[in-house]
Amino acid sequence: MIKCENIFKSFEGRTVLNDISITFETGKTNLIIGRSGSGKTVLLKTLVGLHEPDEGKIFFDDICYTDLKFKARKAIRKDIGMIFQGGALIDSSTVFDNIKLPLDLFTDQTEAEKRERVEFCLERVELSHAPHLYPSELSGGMIKRAAIARAIVLNPRYLFCDEPNSGLDPQTSIVIDNLIQSITREYNITTIINTHDMNSVMEIGEKIVYIHTGYKWWEGTKDDILSSDNQELNDFVFASAMAKRAKNNLL
Amino acid sequence: MKFFETLGRYVILMGKVFSRPEKWSIYYRRVIAELEQLGIGSIPLTAIISVFIGAVITIQMAITLESPFIPQMMIGYAAKETMILEFSSTVIAIILAGKVGSSIASEIGTMRITEQIDALEIMGVNSAAYLILPKIIATMIFFPFLAAFSMMVGIGGGYLVARMGIMLPNDYIDGLLYCFDSYEITYSLVKMTVFAFLITSISGFYGYYAKGNSLEVGKASTTAVVMSSIMIMIFNLILTQIMR
Ligand SMILES: Nc1ncnc2c1ncn2[C@@H]1O[C@H](COP(=O)(O)OP(=O)(O)O)[C@@H](O)[C@H]1O
Ligand SMILES: [Mg+2]
Numbered sequence: 001m002i003k004c005e006n007i008f009k010s011f012e013g014r015t016v017l018n019d020i021s022i023t024f025e026t027g028k029t030n031l032i033i034g035r036s037g038s039g040k041t042v043l044l045k046t047l048v049g050l051h052e053p054d055e056g057k058i059f060f061d062d063i064c065y066t067d068l069k070f071k072a073r074k075a076i077r078k079d080i081g082m083i084f085q086g087g088a089l090i091d092s093s094t095v096f097d098n099i100k101l102p103l104d105l106f107t108d109q110t111e112a113e114k115r116e117r118v119e120f121c122l123e124r125v126e127l128s129h130a131p132h133l134y135p136s137e138l139s140g141g142m143i144k145r146a147a148i149a150r151a152i153v154l155n156p157r158y159l160f161c162d163e164p165n166s167g168l169d170p171q172t173s174i175v176i177d178n179l180i181q182s183i184t185r186e187y188n189i190t191t192i193i194n195t196h197d198m199n200s201v202m203e204i205g206e207k208i209v210y211i212h213t214g215y216k217w218w219e220g221t222k223d224d225i226l227s228s229d230n231q232e233l234n235d236f237v238f239a240s241a242m243a244k245r246a247k248n249n250l251l
Numbered sequence: 252m253k254f255f256e257t258l259g260r261y262v263i264l265m266g267k268v269f270s271r272p273e274k275w276s277i278y279y280r281r282v283i284a285e286l287e288q289l290g291i292g293s294i295p296l297t298a299i300i301s302v303f304i305g306a307v308i309t310i311q312m313a314i315t316l317e318s319p320f321i322p323q324m325m326i327g328y329a330a331k332e333t334m335i336l337e338f339s340s341t342v343i344a345i346i347l348a349g350k351v352g353s354s355i356a357s358e359i360g361t362m363r364i365t366e367q368i369d370a371l372e373i374m375g376v377n378s379a380a381y382l383i384l385p386k387i388i389a390t391m392i393f394f395p396f397l398a399a400f401s402m403m404v405g406i407g408g409g410y411l412v413a414r415m416g417i418m419l420p421n422d423y424i425d426g427l428l429y430c431f432d433s434y435e436i437t438y439s440l441v442k443m444t445v446f447a448f449l450i451t452s453i454s455g456f457y458g459y460y461a462k463g464n465s466l467e468v469g470k471a472s473t474t475a476v477v478m479s480s481i482m483i484m485i486f487n488l489i490l491t492q493i494m495r
Contacts, residue, residue: 050369077375088366102374104277150370 001026002047002158002190007056009046016042018214020056027188029181029204033195034211035236040194041085043211044162047192048080049073060158078106081151083161083180087143089135089150095122096131099150106154121149125179141172148176152183159184159191165200173197177204198240201225210236261456267379268387268452281385289351289386289451290393294400296350297343301334301401304342305408308333313417323418327426330409332435339401340439341487344446347394348479352454355386356475359458360468368459383455387448394447395440402436438494445486450479 002024009017016039024030032040045051047058049065058065060076068076089098099121103114122128125145135143144164151159161180165173181204184191195201201208205222210233218233225237226247238244272278312326359382362368371378406427413423457475461468 045369048373050372074375077373080373082370082373084366084370086365088370090367090370091361091365105274105374105376 001059001061002192003059004047005057005059007043007046007058008054009042009051010054016214017046017053020211020214020216022209022216022219024190024192025207026190027185028191028206029184030190030192030207030209031195031201031205032192032209032211033201033236034217036196038211039214040196040211041162044160044192044194048082048160049077078154079157081154081156081159083144083147083151083159083164085162085166087135087147089138089143089146091135093134094131095127095133095135095138095146095149098135098146099153102150102154117153118149121153124152124183125149140167141176144168144176145179148179148183152187155187157189159189161191161193163194163196165195165197170199173199174203180204198237201237202246212236260460261453264379264383264456264459265452267377268383268455270377270380272380272384273375273377277381278385281381282388285385285389286393289355289389290397293347293350293393293397296346297397297401298404300346301339301343301405302408302411304338305330305334305405306412308338308405309409309412309423310417323422324426324429326418327409327413327423328429329426330423331406331427334402334405334409335435335439339398339405340442340446341483343398343401344394344443344450344483345480347397347446348450348454348483349476351390352450352476352479353472355451355454356458356461356472357468359383359455360461360471361465363459363461364464364468379459383452383459386455387451390447390451391444395443398440398443399436402439438490441494442487442490445490446483449482449486453479453482 003022005021007017007020008015020043032043034040042051046053049058053066056066060079063076065073065076089095090101093101096118099118100114103109103117107114109117118131119128122131125148127142127145127149130138130142130146133142135146138146148164151161159180164180165176168176177200180191180193183189193200193204201222205225208220208222208225209216210218210230212232218228218230220228225233228234228237238247309326309330312329316326316329359368362382368378368382371381410420410423413420454472454475457471457478458468461471
């Protein structure tokens with residue numbers, strides 16, 4: 001479980017996050033949705049500690065992360081996996097070394113143990129054929145898979161995904177979404193996914209939070225979302241023809 | 252005002268860079284990699300520039316000092332002094348600021364805007380130290396060798412043109428040995444060590460705080476080269492005052 005309470009964050013006097021309080025549930029895919037520029041990435045980075053909130057508290061299970069000093073945070077960082085929007089693989093390292101890096105940094109495993117773990121994760125994301133490739137040689141889908149493998153190599157308890165299927169074709173998007181959801185269930189992880197893709201919402205949305213201009217505008221489940229009477233949410237949701245059809249089927 | 256703000260941020264970043272590393276083994280491997288990339292990779296450029304400048308300086312000196320009252324060996328002496336005192340440290344440092352500085356700033360800047368630095372931070376890494384410290388160590392170790400190498404190659408270039416008929420090679424060699432003072436070499440290598448720190452830390456700084464898109468990374472890299480060059484000039488003056 002991850003919980004944030006009354007989070008405020010501003011950059012150079014401009015408020016980007018306004019009084020955000022959310023509880024994200026364990027073993028579920030929690031979705032943060034909203035239009036481009038609404039503050040999703042800033043919220044995600046604030047939750048993991050890449051940005052310091054101006055106000056508010058963040059809890060990882062019972063531990064108040066915002067109260068911890070840098071050293072103490074490292075213990076929680078070990079339990080955090082994150083998938084960045086563009087993958088953020090280290091350009092100068094191969095896929096194999098990218099996935100191995102967290103093991104190098106956090107563990108005292110032998111090279112053989114690390115190799116075994118990396119190979120297991122590569123298999124999990126179906127990249128066993130590509131360990132020797134560099135990020136520049138990968139397709140968009142492969143980059144996301146490698147990023148997922150790196151994020152799960154330490155067996156995280158919390159998984160953060162910033163637009164995991166941006167820039168992917170619809171078919172690959174669904175594969176990536178399903179991969180994240182099955183990993184979440186398999187290891188009972190608290191997963192938080194940023195997305196503006198209604199397909200993802202309908203496929204894997206369990207708990208959904210709608211962010212609008214830095215405010216939490218709405219929260220609920222994917223069944224509620226089609227029948228909400230919130231104007232801004234409806235504008236967002238029904239911009240997609242697929243969601244419109246789903247609503248018509250519901251009626 | 253802006254200058255002091257930038258200086259402050261630079262000092263804070265250096266504080267992060269020089270905080271105690273969490274795992275030495277990883278840094279060791281990265282230093283080796285940087286020695287290869289930033290150090291060994293700069294040998295060809297240094298060699299080409301030094302041999303030509305050594306040759307040209309010798310020709311210029313031969314023309315300038317052409318007089319029955321000046322012994323020929325003074326040509327070799329002047330060429331040697333120019334190479335050792337200024338060219339092989341200061342000028343080579345400016346050239347390396349262009350090559351190494353821009354590559355460091357654009358590499359780290361690209362890592363910033365593509366969130367690779369965030370990814371490192373999530374992994375609990377002190378990203379500033381992880382990315383910049385190995386480069387600083389590698390260049391501070393290797394650049395003095397480049398300077399020494401440049402002296403030899405430059406003086407060799409001079410010898411080459413001497414052999415081609417500008418002057419008597421033996422006079423040239425006499426000039427090299429005339430008033431030989433090894434402190435001059437020490438002075439030059441110390442300067443180069445300081446310049447290496449300036450180039451790498453300044454370029455790392457501009458890369459690390461890059462934001463926006465690839466255009467901005469390009470600008471950061473240009474600023475890095477300009478600022479490194481200016482700082483090299485300022486510190487050249489300071490070190491010369493102190494050491495000579
Ligand atoms: N580091 C930063 N400095 C200043 N402004 C920022 C920074 N990061 C994000 N912002 C601003 O915050 C707002 C929300 O951005 P973001 O969270 O990236 O939106 P999105 O919902 O598309 O992920 C944007 O207006 C953006 O310009
Ligand atoms: Mg975003």
